[in-house]
Amino acid sequence: MINLTNVTKSYGGNVAAVSNLNLTIPRGEIFGFLGPNGAGKTTTIKMITGIIAPDQGEVIINDKDMLKNPLEAKKQFGYVPDSPDLFLRLKGLEYLNFMADMYDVSKSERQARINTLASRFDMMHALNDPIQSYSHGMRQKTVIMGVLVHNPEVWILDEPLTGLDPKSSYTLKEMMREHADSGKTVFFSTHVLEVAEKVCDRIAIINKGVIQFCGTFKEMQEHFKTNESMEKIFLEMTVNE
Known part of the structure; x- marks a missing residue:
């Protein structure tokens, strides 16, 4: 579960990047987080993950x-950032073991999880190669596997499908659904509105640091009294505001 209460963040003391944001993402849900460039998505994700601190409010x-307890809070989640270009000099397996060490995953548990994840993402053949030799999509899959190797309850995924081939994209969406259906939490930032419409149980749209809407796609259609697609409604909400 993720709870944000009255969270605000300004840069330079001027315009608020995020203003008085309140969100509750319960267990058992894939929650989509949408917004145009500069809307406050990245700032919000950085506050949820503890990369930056809010000026006020509670995470x-x-x-x-x-x-108050950042170490324990950070143990609760796995975070996939929007760039996979990390630890390029390590081999894939070295990186996965490093991530397992960070979260105190036992030798037997990590081996089973690495094998399962590498098999699902078709990466078994590449684990002994250096990450810098990987394609963008392979790097993305390696980062995802590293995040999931300690089996976190909360997944925080920032544009995780970028660069993935169709099969791996399908696999990740399938895993997101399995994770939520097991009573755990998936926080999913994406710019692909069609994917959000199909995958997410609820979505929030942020623009200029303020939540414009939060609810199901059906509730969005009812709220705006339209049968249009999420893409059309999103554009009407965020363009020229």
Whole structure:
């Protein structure tokens, strides 16, 4: 579960990047987080993950306060950033073992999880190659596997489908659904509105640091009294505001 209460962040003391944001993402849900460039998505994700601190407000991950108890809060989630270009000099397997070490995953558990993840993402053949030799999509899959190797309850995925081939994209969406259906939480940022419409249980749209809408796609259509696609409604909400 993720709870954000009255979260605000300004840069340079001027315009708020995020203003008085309130969100609750319960267990058992894929939650989509959408917004145009510069809307406050990245700032919000950085505050949820503890990369930056809010100027005010509260960030709670599975009842752990990010400001008061950051180490325990960070143990609750796995975070896929929007760039996979990390630790390029390591081999894939070295990186996965490094991530397992960071989260105190036992030798037996990590081996089973690495094998399962590498098999699902078709990466078994490449684990002994250096990450810098990987394609963008292979790097993305390696980062995802590293995030999931400690089996976190909360997944925070920032544009995770970027660069993935269709099969791997399908696999990740399938895993997101399995994770949510097992009673855990998936926070999913994407710019592909068609994917959000099909995959997410609920979505929030942020623009200029303010949540414009939060709910199901059906509730969005009812709210705006339209049968249009999410893409059309999103554009009408965020363009020229």
